[in-house]
Amino acid sequence: MAVRNLPVSRQLNLDWILHPVITSDFLGSDWETRPLLVARDDIDYFASLPGLNEVEELIAATCGGNSPTRADMRIIRSDRGERPSELDAQLHGNGTPDIQAIYRAYQNGYSVVINGLHRTSAAIADLSRNLEGVLHHRVGVNLYLTPRRGQGFAPHVDTHDVFILQLHGVKHWRVGTPSKDLPLPGAERRPVELVDCSDFTLNPGDVLYLPRGFPHEAITSDSSSLHLTVGIHAYRWVDFMIEAFGVMAGNDVRLRGALPPGFLDGPFETQRISDILESFTSAVQDGALAEQVKARIGDKLFKEGKAAGSGHFRSLDSIQSLNSESLVFRTPSLFCKVRSTSGESRIEFATNFVAGPEYLDPTFNFIAEHHKFAVHEIPGMLSAQEKLDLVIRLVGEGLLQITPETEEVADGRR
Structure with a gap:
């Protein structure tokens, strides 16, 4: 029997971002308080995320045709002592992005910024959902590709916390002291001066955490840089x-x-x-x-819109092989909860839900609290066939997936 791992989304979480720093230590000492650099000697640490070879594909998904996310594409350059300049992403007559124009801008020192990557990339959406499942705050992810000796943005202050994930190349960060702790969104924007700076150099595989309010700027030197900014938009x-x-x-x-x-x-x-x-x-x-x-x-x-995960069609193809002994799982990135009202119980996930009589409360709670289980382990006032029918429904609606072992049975490989 072939041995396969469960989807990589099990690894795209806060523990993985912070390793070897312990998450509880981070939340107790650094969260909302001070910058934290996690330096690793592992250039392939973020290999499961989109990298330099996927930038063109992400550009096409973001600004091609009549995509509602077209506004999330930015081409920008900031030179010291000069006002920042920004170019529009141009489209060909057939609606595809003019990638050659973007190449030329990049060669002329412009950074390529793709906002809202959690809406177009399955891996980034998994990462975003996993973080939301732990922090219970909104998470959005942007991509920044900056050429050598370039700077996308002048010194500025963000009103949300960020994790900087360095994917390729090297980037140098200067982080100043806040003039105001934990500023609110919509706070008055003023020219930012970097005072009492700390310097951080990020290599591939490194992470920098910046709480909101810390003024900062980032520049490249002898190499280009590709990083993700994972923004934590906290409910205050x-x-x-x-x-x-x-x-x-x-x-x-x-x-x-x-x-x-x-x-x-x-x-x-x-x-x-x-x-x-x-x-x-x-x-x-x-x-x-x-x-x-x-x-x-x-x-x-x-209700935050995100790209769908990957691999679920394989589970749909395997539904006919399900039985009481089959193992199913819910990816940790898919946050769900049970809500009960008079006469009805429902399990809610993503932008979907499945509802039934109120006696399904213990059944739905079990599913919400367990990431992997056999069909027959489901509790509640259900017959064996009703448990199987419910699992089939939840696989069909996108909450549960079928384990690789069950898929192998369906494919006739075992």
């Missing part, structure tokens, strides 16, 4: 509070009322504000409001 406490007041407003007419006419000309009625805040505090302490807010944030996380 202020986001939680906004969501919480939104939930509360559905039940409290005081929050739905208009501010007093002419309110800009006089003081607010502070007692009214105090009464609302007292009700809010009481609702938070009860716990139910917090659970509703978590559900709303979870819904937003689920």
